[in-house]
Amino acid sequence: MTTEINPRSDDTRVILILDDDAIARSAVAAYLRECGYTVIEAATEHAAKTMLDSPKYDIDIVICATSDVSSEDRFGFSRWLREHHSHVRLLMAATIEKTAKLAADVCEEGPHLRKPYDHQNLVAWIKRLRA
Amino acid sequence: MSAQPVTGSLGARCILVVDGEIEIRFSLAQHLRSAGFTVFEAYSSDEALTLLGAMPFDAVIADFQTPGAMNGLALADLARSTFPHILTVIVSGVDLSHELERTQTAFFQKPYEGAAIVDLVIKTLVANDN
Numbered sequence: 001m002t003t004e005i006n007p008r009s010d011d012t013r014v015i016l017i018l019d020d021d022a023i024a025r026s027a028v029a030a031y032l033r034e035c036g037y038t039v040i041e042a043a044t045e046h047a048a049k050t051m052l053d054s055p056k057y058d059i060d061i062v063i064c065a066t067s068d069v070s071s072e073d074r075f076g077f078s079r080w081l082r083e084h085h086s087h088v089r090l091l092m093a094a095t096i097e098k099t100a101k102l103a104a105d106v107c108e109e110g111p112h113l114r115k116p117y118d119h120q121n122l123v124a125w126i127k128r129l130r131a
Numbered sequence: 132m133s134a135q136p137v138t139g140s141l142g143a144r145c146i147l148v149v150d151g152e153i154e155i156r157f158s159l160a161q162h163l164r165s166a167g168f169t170v171f172e173a174y175s176s177d178e179a180l181t182l183l184g185a186m187p188f189d190a191v192i193a194d195f196q197t198p199g200a201m202n203g204l205a206l207a208d209l210a211r212s213t214f215p216h217i218l219t220v221i222v223s224g225v226d227l228s229h230e231l232e233r234t235q236t237a238f239f240q241k242p243y244e245g246a247a248i249v250d251l252v253i254k255t256l257v258a259n260d261n
Contacts (some may be wrong), residue, residue, distance in 0.1 A: 051154070
């Protein structure tokens with residue numbers, strides 16, 4: 001039997017990042033973990049909804065950074081989130097730079113109350129990984 | 132139960148977990164993070180290939196039936212051919228132990244104990260260090 005690790009075993013806040021770009025998603029998730037958050041990575045909207053609907057994961061914030069989803073789909077997800085999980089804060093970003101800035105802002109409210117490094121370095125890291 | 136936290140240089144080791152089922156992937160990734168590893172996650176073999184091409188990994192743990200262009204075993208074979216010292220682990224709901232017993236890839240059948248995989252990763256990486 002798979003042993004469960006409770007994602008809320010302490011006061012850690014949980015962020016779900018929805019991004020179909022594996023490199024950007026991984027880098028932003030790593031940054032947010034350094035800020036003290038528990039981070040769930042979803043590559044698809046279906047996976048994001050699975051985690052949001054599960055009673056096991058009390059998600060506080062969703063960062064939606066999916067770049068190649070149409071605006072209509074983004075608004076559809078935003079509407080679904082408002083209807084089904086109105087307490088969850090949704091942050092949307094269309095570019096890596098915007099996502100990194102959002103992550104930095106969220107980091108400053110997080111458990112460690114300070115950024116592990118400047119968000120411009122996060123953008124630079126993502127670009128290096130892609131090169 | 133979680134395995135003992137990783138100490139020393141092992142804490143800087145990078146593990147790639149590949150599974151299309153987000154809850155299973157997240158659970159295993161959290162077990163590995165609790166042990167001190169840096170863990171990256173991929174939803175599909177395509178995402179895994181992108182990450183493998185971008186940074187070095189010490190271990191790849193892949194679901195056999197992962198989404199994407201190749202299955203988990205083909206991904207593990209490719210990873211080992213590119214990085215000969217990489218630890219490869221396949222997980223599956225189907226018993227593939229016979230198919231994998233003559234390979235260098237470890238196997239765990241779902242549902243597995245996350246701690247058992249963590250222990251294997253720690254022991255193998257420690258053995259590789261010595």
